[in-house]
Amino acid sequence: MDNTEPTPENHHQERVQKYIDDTLAGLLNAMSDANGRPSVTLRRRSGNVAFHINPNSGALETTDTGSLLTYSWPGKDCFEAWRFTITLRLLTAIADAFHAGLVVSKRDIYYSDPGCFGSQRVVDVLVDDIAYTIGVNRASLNVEAAAKGLVAGQYKLIHPSAHPTETRQYSESTLVPRIQETIEVDISDIEWILAVYRRLVGSGYHNTAAAGKGILITVSKHNPIPIPQALPSRPSSQGKGYPDYSTRAFIRKLFDAPSQSQPHRRPQFFALVDGDPDGLAILATYKYGSMAAAHENPQLNVRGLRCLGLHVSAVVAGADPCGDDALMRLTARDRKKIVTMLCRNPVFAVDGPELGWRVELQRMLMLNVKAEIEILYEREGGLEGWIDRRMEVLL
Amino acid sequence: MALRLFRSSASIPGQWSQLLQNASIAPHAFLRPAISLQIPGILSDIWESVLRAVPKKKTSHMKKRHRQMAGKALKDVKNLNTCSGCGQIKRAHTLCPHCVETHPSDIFSLAVTENQILSVSGASAIKVHSTKNPDFPLVQSIDGAHRAGCHHVVTDRKGSRAVSVGFGGEILVWSCQEGTWSKDDNVPAVDGRGLSDTWAVALSEDGQYLAGVSQDGHIRVWDLNGHAEQIRDYETKGSFGTCIDLSLDGRFIASGHENGSVHIFSTESGRMPFSLSGLVKPVRAVTFSPGGKFLAAAGDSKVIVLYDTSSGEQVASLTGHSAWILSLSWSYTGEYLLSSSFDGKVKVWSIDTKTCVATHSETEKAVWSVKWLPKVGRSEGFATGGASRSISFYREATGG
Numbered sequence: 001m002d003n004t005e006p007t008p009e010n011h012h013q014e015r016v017q018k019y020i021d022d023t024l025a026g027l028l029n030a031m032s033d034a035n036g037r038p039s040v041t042l043r044r045r046s047g048n049v050a051f052h053i054n055p056n057s058g059a060l061e062t063t064d065t066g067s068l069l070t071y072s073w074p075g076k077d078c079f080e081a082w083r084f085t086i087t088l089r090l091l092t093a094i095a096d097a098f099h100a101g102l103v104v105s106k107r108d109i110y111y112s113d114p115g116c117f118g119s120q121r122v123v124d125v126l127v128d129d130i131a132y133t134i135g136v137n138r139a140s141l142n143v144e145a146a147a148k149g150l151v152a153g154q155y156k157l158i159h160p161s162a163h164p165t166e167t168r169q170y171s172e173s174t175l176v177p178r179i180q181e182t183i184e185v186d187i188s189d190i191e192w193i194l195a196v197y198r199r200l201v202g203s204g205y206h207n208t209a210a211a212g213k214g215i216l217i218t219v220s221k222h223n224p225i226p227i228p229q230a231l232p233s234r235p236s237s238q239g240k241g242y243p244d245y246s247t248r249a250f251i252r253k254l255f256d257a258p259s260q261s262q263p264h265r266r267p268q269f270f271a272l273v274d275g276d277p278d279g280l281a282i283l284a285t286y287k288y289g290s291m292a293a294a295h296e297n298p299q300l301n302v303r304g305l306r307c308l309g310l311h312v313s314a315v316v317a318g319a320d321p322c323g324d325d326a327l328m329r330l331t332a333r334d335r336k337k338i339v340t341m342l343c344r345n346p347v348f349a350v351d352g353p354e355l356g357w358r359v360e361l362q363r364m365l366m367l368n369v370k371a372e373i374e375i376l377y378e379r380e381g382g383l384e385g386w387i388d389r390r391m392e393v394l395l
Numbered sequence: 396m397a398l399r400l401f402r403s404s405a406s407i408p409g410q411w412s413q414l415l416q417n418a419s420i421a422p423h424a425f426l427r428p429a430i431s432l433q434i435p436g437i438l439s440d441i442w443e444s445v446l447r448a449v450p451k452k453k454t455s456h457m458k459k460r461h462r463q464m465a466g467k468a469l470k471d472v473k474n475l476n477t478c479s480g481c482g483q484i485k486r487a488h489t490l491c492p493h494c495v496e497t498h499p500s501d502i503f504s505l506a507v508t509e510n511q512i513l514s515v516s517g518a519s520a521i522k523v524h525s526t527k528n529p530d531f532p533l534v535q536s537i538d539g540a541h542r543a544g545c546h547h548v549v550t551d552r553k554g555s556r557a558v559s560v561g562f563g564g565e566i567l568v569w570s571c572q573e574g575t576w577s578k579d580d581n582v583p584a585v586d587g588r589g590l591s592d593t594w595a596v597a598l599s600e601d602g603q604y605l606a607g608v609s610q611d612g613h614i615r616v617w618d619l620n621g622h623a624e625q626i627r628d629y630e631t632k633g634s635f636g637t638c639i640d641l642s643l644d645g646r647f648i649a650s651g652h653e654n655g656s657v658h659i660f661s662t663e664s665g666r667m668p669f670s671l672s673g674l675v676k677p678v679r680a681v682t683f684s685p686g687g688k689f690l691a692a693a694g695d696s697k698v699i700v701l702y703d704t705s706s707g708e709q710v711a712s713l714t715g716h717s718a719w720i721l722s723l724s725w726s727y728t729g730e731y732l733l734s735s736s737f738d739g740k741v742k743v744w745s746i747d748t749k750t751c752v753a754t755h756s757e758t759e760k761a762v763w764s765v766k767w768l769p770k771v772g773r774s775e776g777f778a779t780g781g782a783s784r785s786i787s788f789y790r791e792a793t794g795g
Binding site: 313316317329332335338339342343350355358359362363365366367368 | 499500503517518543546637653718737761782
C-alpha cells in the first residue's frame with residue numbers, strides 16, 4: 001500500500017487520521033495547560049436550506065456549507081458539557097476502530113453506553129456531523145449503520161484487489177454486503193431488482209417471478225440483528241422502511257455494474273412502496289437521495305429506478321364494492337408530512353422531475369386516504385401475482 | 396357465475412354436504428330437474444334466461460348500414476375543427492388537447508362567472524378561460540399563486556371576487572377588474588384562527604361572506620367586506636369537513652363530512668334547524684338547488700341523496716354511479732343536477748323525473764369538478780375538469 005498511488009480512499013483515510021490526531025492532541029494540550037479551554041468544533045448541516053436537483057447526476061443536492069458549532073469544557077451549561085463528552089467519546093470510538101482497522105456500527109457505539117448517549121439518534125446525527133466536518137463520507141470513518149437491508153437473489157462479489165482475486169457467490173437471503181469502492185458485482189442473469197419493505201423473501205419470489213430471475217432487497221421494519229440482551233428495547237421512530245446508507249450504496253453498485261454477458265441489456269430497477277406519504281418519501285430517497293445527508297446523494301442515487309406501486313388512485317379506481325375498507329384515512333401527521341414534502345422537497349415541486357408523484361400526493365390529500373401493500377394480498381394471485389402483472393406492463 | 400353461486404350455497408360444511416352427496420345417486424341423470432326445482436331465491440328469476448342464453452347473432456354489414464341510414468347507429472364524430480392555436484384537428488367546443496395543455500397536473504376545482512371559467516390544479520397557477528368565445532381562449536394565467544398546488548376555487552355570482560385555497564393551507568382572495576384578476580389587497584389576510592386547516596370554502600352570492608369547513612369539522616364564516624373578521628364558528632362532531640355550500644339566499648350553510656354526516660346550519664340563528672340522516676360513507680359534495688328547496692349530497696356511497704331543506708326529509712336518492720362521486724352542480728334553472736365520479740363518468744339528472752338523462756364517459760380518469768355554465772340564449776352547458784388535465788365543455792341541447 002505504501003508505494004501505490006493515493007486513491008481517493010487512501011486520501012480520505014489520511015484526512016480522517018489527521019483530523020482525529022489533531023483534535024485529540026489539541027484537547028490534551030488544552031487540558032494540560034492551566035488556562036486552557038478544551039473545545040471541539042463541528043460543522044453541522046443547517047436545518048433550513050434550499051435544495052435542488054442536479055440535472056447531471058439526477059441527485060438531490062444543496063449548496064449549503066453548514067454552520068460551525070463549538071463545544072468547550074466545562075462549558076456554560078450542562079447541555080454543552082454533555083455534548084462535549086459524547087463528541088469526545090465518539091471520536092475515541094472512531095479512533096479505536098480506525099487504529100484497529102475494524103468497522104464499528106452506530107449501534108455498537110450507542111450500546112457501549114446507552115445512558116450517556118441517550119438515544120440512537122444522537123449518535124447517528126453526531127457521526128454524520130463528524131463525517132461532514134472532515135469532509136468524507138461515513139464509511140471512511142469506519143463507522144456504519146447496522147445493516148437493515150436483506151438481499152435475496154443471485155449475485156457475485158469480486159474483489160479484484162485481493163490476491164488472488166476473490167469471488168464470492170450469494171444466492172440465499174443475506175444482509176446487505178458492505179460495499180467498498182474496490183468491489184465489483186456481477187449480476188449477469190438478473191432481469192429485475194426490486195426494493196420493497198415488506199417481507200417477500202420467504203416466498204422465494206426472486207426465483208419464481210414471471211419476469212425472470214431477480215434480486216429482492218428488503219429494508220425490514222425491524223432490525224434483523226437482535227439488540228443486546230438486558231438492554232431496554234427502544235421503539236425505533238425510523239421503522240417505516242427508509243433505506244439506510246449501505247442498502248442504497250449496494251443498489252447503486254448494482255445499478256452501475258456493467259453487464260458482462262449482454263452489454264446492451266440491463267436489469268430494470270423497481271421499488272414497491274406503500275401508497276402513503278412515507279412510501280413516496282422512500283421512493284424519493286432511493287431515486288434522488290435524502291435531504292438529511294444531501295452531500296452523499298451523488299454517490300447513492302439510482303436514476304433509473306421506477307415505481308411499481310402502490311398508487312392510491314389506482315387502488316380507489318379498482319376498489320370493489322366492499323373493498324373500500326382496505327383504504328385508510330390519513331392521520332394529521334400524514335397530511336402535515338405531505339404538505340411539507342410538497343413545499344420543501346424539489347423532487348415534488350411543480351417544476352420538479354416527478355409530476356406524477358406530486359399529483360399522487362395531492363390526490364391523497366383530496367381523497368384523504370392511503371393504501372398499504374397488505375391490501376394486495378387479497379387480490380387475485382396475491383402479492384406475487386400482482387407484481388407479476390405490474391412488471392409485465394413495465395418491462 | 397350462476398353455477399358458482401349454486402355450488403357455494405350447496406357446500407354446507409360437515410354433515411349437510413355429505414347428505415347432499417349421498418342423495419345425488421346419479422348426478423347426471425337428474426341434475427337439471429333438480430336444479431330447476433331447488434333454485435336459490437336470487438337465481439329463480441333469471442334461471443330461465445341463463446339456460447336459454449345463446450350467442451348473439453353477428454350484425455351484418457347491411458343491417459348496420461340500414462341502421463346508420465335510418466339515423467340509429469353510432470354517429471360519426473363530425474363536429475371537428477382546427478385548433479386556432481396549433482392548427483391540429485380537434486373536436487369543436489373542447490379545448491385542444493395538443494396545444495392547450497390546460498394544466499400540467501390534475502384539475503381539482505372549477506369556478507364559473509358570467510363569462511369566465513377559473514381552474515386550479517396541482518400546479519401552482521390559476522388559469523382563466525373565457526367562455527364567451529366558442530374556442531374558450533386562455534385570457535389569464537396567475538402563475539405561482541399556490542406553490543404546493545390548489546384544491547378549491549370559488550367565485551361570487553357576479554364574478555367580482557374569487558377565493559382559492561392551496562394545499563399548503565393558504566387562503567387567497569382575488570378581485571376582478573374588467574376581466575383581469577389580481578390579488579385583493581383591500582381584504583386583509585383572512586383571520587388567522589383555524590385558517591390553516593380550512594379545507595373547502597364557499598362564497599355568498601354577493602361575495603361578502605366566505606364560509607369554510609375545516610379538517611377538525613368546524614364551520615367558520617368570515618366577512619370579507621369588513622376586516623375579514625371571523626363572524627361565526629359552528630362546531631360539529633369533529634369529522635373531516637370535505638365540502639361546503641351556501642344557499643343562494645344566504646340563509647343556510649351545508650357541510651359534508653368524512654364520517655358520512657351532512658349538517659345544515661341556519662346563518663340567522665346559528666343553529667341546526669334539523670339533523671339530516673347523512674350517508675354511510677364519506678360525503679364528497681354538497682350543493683343547494685338554486686331555489687333553495689333541495690340539498691343534494693353525494694360521496695363514496697355512489698348515491699346522490701336529495702333532502703328537502705324545509706323539513707330535512709330525504710326526498711329521493713339517485714343511483715347509477717359505480718364509483719365515488721366527487722362533484723355536484725345544479726343547473727341555473729334547477730331543472731338538472733350534474734354529477735361526476737372517480738371513474739370519469741359525468742351524469743346529468745332530471746330533478747322532475749329523478750332519473751339520469753345523460754351519461755358522458757369521455758375519459759376513464761377521475762373528474763374532480765363539474766360546473767354548469769350560465770345560460771346563453773336557450774342552450775345550457777357545463778364544464779368538467781379532472782385527472783385528464785384539460786377542461787371539457789359540453790352544450791346540452793337535449794338530454795340523451
